Amino acid sequence: MAAHRPGRGRTDRAPENVLPLDTARECFVLLVAGPQPLSLDGRAFRGLPHRTIPxxxxxxxxxxxxxxxxxxxxxxAHLVHRSRREGATWTLACAGMALPALAGVARRLAEGFPGDPFDVHAEVLTGFLGALETVDVARPRVLPRLRWAAYRQGFAALMEALDAPTPAAPGFRSAAPRPPWGHPDLVLARAVRESVLTRTEADVIGATRLDKVAVEDWAAQRHTTPNAAYKLRRRAEARLIAFLHGEAQDNDPNDPVALSAMGGLPSVSALPARRNAVSALAGSSPSVVDIGGSRVPDRAEESSIGVAKKGADSGLLRCGSTTPASTSLPASEVP
Incomplete structure (x- = not known):
């Protein structure tokens, strides 16, 4: 009998059972197998062969x-319309068509998930299927926006799991790396638990720095302006860097992991003069506007090299290990 694992109200499963995305993959294989695979007429789409395409x-x-x-x-857009009109078969077809993107999202989130990977895979797939009902197909980048919806729901499950109490057992056991080192998603989650960042601030950093979502796209999802989103991210990253420096002071100065990670962080002195470690952690400002429950400064501040708007070496990616690839889409289509 399988051992019980705490989950979201689901029953025990045998260890050999496949994950939700594996089930979606198997269903998709059945849809495109045989002499009459599920197909689209390529003549209806510019740039595709003028024939039926499985x-x-x-x-x-x-x-x-x-x-x-x-x-x-x-x-x-055509696939989403078919899913809404015809239901199950074309909904499964959409999931199968999106599998390369969804698998990358689930793999990345599962690396930091403390519970059963089944749960985070299920949340990613649920987020995608829910977005099929609401996504605006008249706007460009339909698949990246579906993928982004899947990521948001999976990330919410990750945050919820990390907020839950951790069971403790007597005796010797392995321990997590000392903060602030580790997977970037875990660094963001810890910053939220310590009230250094709000969930919205962690969301904008994770989406635009780690997941390569354009700031303009993130701002549109939040019904705000790109300029406000840049200010929100810049302010949040300044507090995050100050927090990581503060955490590092409590570590062993001879710890090679700490030394290596700190080498990738900009110094606190490189932050704007009025955003030192103390004022950054205080996180208050006399003049702010509210965006999705987060505070945003009313004017732009000078950005340090480590948190610049552009550049592959900017932002949180310079702390900790390299972030794994999150999608098999072409680089131009990764949100």
């Missing part, structure tokens, strides 16, 4: 770098 072949074509974005958006 969905597995179509997915491969859409993932190619030379596939025009307009073609991808047109195909995904």
């Amino acid at each position: 969905l597995d072949e179509l997915r491969d074509r859409l993932l190619r770098r030379n596939c025009p974005r307009r073609t991808r958006d047109a195909v995904w």
